[in-house]
Amino acid sequence: MSVPARALEIAHEPVDRESLARIWGQPPGLVGWLTSANHKSVSIRYMITAFGFFALGGVLAAIMRLQLAWPDMHVVGPDLYNQIFTMHGSTMMFLFAVPIMEAVGTYIVPLMIGTRNVAFPRMNNFGYWIFLIGGLMVWVAFVLNIGPDAGWFAYVPLAGPGYSPGKRVDIWAQLITFTEIAALVAAVEIIVTTFKLRCPGMALHRMPLFVWAMLVTAFMVIFAMPAIMVASTMLAMDRLVDTHFFNPAEGGDPLLWQHLFWFFGHPEVYIIFIPATGFVSTIVSTFARRPIFGYTAMVLSLVATGFLGFGLWVHHMFATGLPQLGASFFTAASMMIAIPSGIQVFCWLATLRSGRLVMRAPLLYCCGFIAIFVAGGLTGVMQASVPFDRQVHDTYFVVAHFHYVLIGGAVFPLLGAILYWLPKFSGRMPSERLGRWSFAVLFVGFNLTFFPMHLLGLGGMPRRVYTYLPETGWATGNLLASIGAAILAIGFVIFLVNVVRTLTRGAPAGDNPWGASTLEWATTSPPPPYNFAYIPTVDDHDALWSATDRPVVTGLRDDVREILVSDAIDATPDHRQHLDGGSIWPFLTAVGAGIGIITAIFTPWGVTIGAILCAITLTGWFWPRGEPSGEARTSA
Amino acid sequence: MIRRSLDVSDLPSIAFGAKAPLWWGVVGMMAIEGTALALVAASYLYLRGNFDQWPPAGTDPPALGAATAELIALLVSLWPMILVDRAARREQRGPVVIGLAVVTLFGLASLGLRSLQFAGALHCRWNTNAYGSLVWLLLGMHALYVITSTVENALILAVLVRGDVERKDYVDAHVNALFWYFTVATWLAVYVLVFLGARWL
């Protein structure tokens, strides 16, 4: 493959790479960890943390599969089981799926668009610490047997003050506060980075599809997450200060919770799925050795999915007794969203069919994704139908469906993406053999675990039951699912072994081992702290497959942290901007906010305490302290 | 191999409006806050349907005095803030400092008038009924916007008064003006919904 990987690094006037590395790097050790303003090290930390929560959530799933493997089992009792399924859902959605996508995004996007960092590096670090504190809080609570137990959806009145006394649900509500702040911070980060920091030439219509996917996702986060933030705030207030938002006795309404929750909850699944489509488009194009077929159609599909995703939430509420006409509208909308997803699937298939396939493990994951995701999408269309949905709603049929679209639709592409970018993250190549084995075992384990659940649902098995009676006839399906879960676990272990093996003794990767087309492969593996010695310019969305002698950007300073800001639409250079460096204050702000939010579980004064602590730390954060910004000062 | 290069050393080092990343960051924050406020407003209208009369029987509509005074104060404060915005774009320290000081005072006045509303002019408490809960939430959320933007105004003012001014401080002042406009506009919306809505809905 003739890819001009290093060619971009040679230019007229040499920059001082040592100086660049010094100013864009972070101090060694704990200090660097706490203060980092390097998007790559923060993202790596984010990814490892999110995968850690994924493993914990997986352990909970294993306990549930053990409990349900046979009727009337006593592995755990109802109280612990309810905490476990609540923690499993909340962990997977809030502490794994959304964070991991945003973490990969904040690592890859700046590289893919050819810039040195994210737009607000300190905010990025702050977001990580908030996420970590929130995740630790809820898991410590779980270990202390005060884990939330009202489901990840926390329907009122069950989650309200009358039927969930104690602090369990308050801890869940504050977990939401933490993770929403982190998700929103990352979303703004990605939007601004994408709009303002693209390298010269990367007009919107030349943006790689992964960047488009992250952009659409970030917009969805901004408009969806406030709904759950508002809802969980109302819930916390109902519980703590006797407000009546959801209390029917005082004019409140339990269905208001469901509307707010699903106004967030449905876009949420697209927030998880759309980045995954970005992974797939990237990987499919690279290994089919051709530009993706139907770039424009793909972009429009992503944008359409982003909009339509907000018009479906009521299909989670078909059994609540809504007027039929309204329900039909949401049926139509829910079916319509299959069209943009279908367009994407057909474009991937067209790309694969017309390309020169190089079969590597990341591509296998994507092919597995297509099969599983289509199956999950089809059962989704079934549930858009009100009469059928009212049969399978809240049964294992739904459990099967959304694991098909979330594990098949997001985790498979994610694992493919991790293998795909591992050479870039680490500078070393993963084992192809282990990659293929992990895929095969996961594919078999996945289908064995979740396929029988369709039949269990049709057999009448409701969700969220801690056990079932022998006469229900659900034993065989559950046993198969539990065996499948064990196989699935083995697959994840093989994957982990592969990652560890790569990091310790993988073969050196070189800049662009896959011969890929996007800019992250135009720098060393792993990339230097400054990403590119010279900011590249591009003239195509598959930049590295296009002309090889594109000019590079010169004139950015190498003695202060300076980035090139460009036009939001056509990416023409606009100005050079100084970027803040590492600081301890984002960490301190996160701690201050964390103290406030956790205190608010017990007393409304927590809000005041948190506000004061944040005011102090934010002042420290933004107070000018005469760092060299290369800027002439106008004296007073 | 000699490469052509695109020299950017002549480009300016700050920019205002949609050219500045910080402007986009604040627009993002406004989108988040605005969505949250809109969802609370939608909840208010949704719960309206659970009552025959509005406000619910036994609760009087909120008094208009303090809220209207606050609305006028905030609308008037737009004028000095627009001057701050313009002066910031021209990087003129004097007018920015004076304007920010005036707007900070308006912010404090707004918070004073808001306390009067909470202290009794709403004619309900947060725990009276669902109506009261929503009114308090709407006003409370908006009070957080006023507090946030006033604290930011004061901070930028302090930085500018302190002397050692960087050019990017003017971008901060300019972007904060944007958030102030948002604060005023959302108060207009909250005022219409809570104070007029209680009479019209």
Next chain:
Amino acid sequence: MLVAFSLAGCSGLPVLDGGGAAGDRIAGHWRLHLWIALVVLIGVVVFLLDAMRRRATGAAGVLRPDAASERRLTVGVSVAVGLTAVALLVLLVASVATGRSLGILGAETPAVTIEITGRQWWWDVTYWDPVPAHQMRTANEIHIPVGQTVLVKLASPDVIHSFWVPALNGKQDLIPSRKNTIAIKADRAGTFAGQCAEYCGLQHAHMRLLIVAEPPEAFQAWLQAQRQPATPPASALAQRGHDVFVGGSCVLCHAIVGTEAAARTGPDLTHLASRAMLAAGTLPNTPGHLAGWIVDPQSVKPGTRMPANSLGADDLQALLAYLGGLR
């Protein structure tokens, strides 16, 4: 996998193998979905496997697709998208039509009206009658006449529950402060299992109910019997059991019509012995299980509102004799 799905299309699963017209219609509607889904899935997988089979040939360089082949692909993708849209339209129309026909079933004048109140974690059932004296209260087991429409009015005083009898119809939530209804009709006699389908707390798993569909005459006979006050104790032992019941803590929650026990927090026990199951479908109604349930309900159904009762062996036997006579 596909085979299993096809099998599901004709096996004895309650959602698909209904006991009434509504359930049948939904199952029929789903089979249309299933066939379309199978065609799409098989098509995609076959196409995918075929694409995966064609490996790189010759040079490994980047492919520059020529205009002619891109045009062919565009036509192919457009046709596929068009077919998808058509299939979705068919399914949308079928879905709305199914919804309408279910609505028509539900709009028939009901022969019987039942009010069901969901409570943590059992079903409080009242057979409504214009004559208040004919109203009858029972729990966790409802009888319905075959071939007649039964209107179920749903309410909840605590948390959200969902009423679901898969063989007869879809589910309907019971939401505090809201009035929901659902119509059910069985076309054949039989016993159908139902259960709560909305997570409602600790014992959501054990909130089941039984629907017994029987010929109208048998149903009327059952209803008449259930309207009668409780059978008086028939033996000295049963009389002592009656005294244990009304003299102990049982009366704080339970009612037995015809005695001074009239509390409504727990299930009505007037005709307890006529019911097939105990504790909302958790245990078969046998003296042994009943004894275990009375003495130590928490180990059967942890978290249930029923407290443990430490009764002497004699009292317990007497109580069982009394309750066993409540036919």
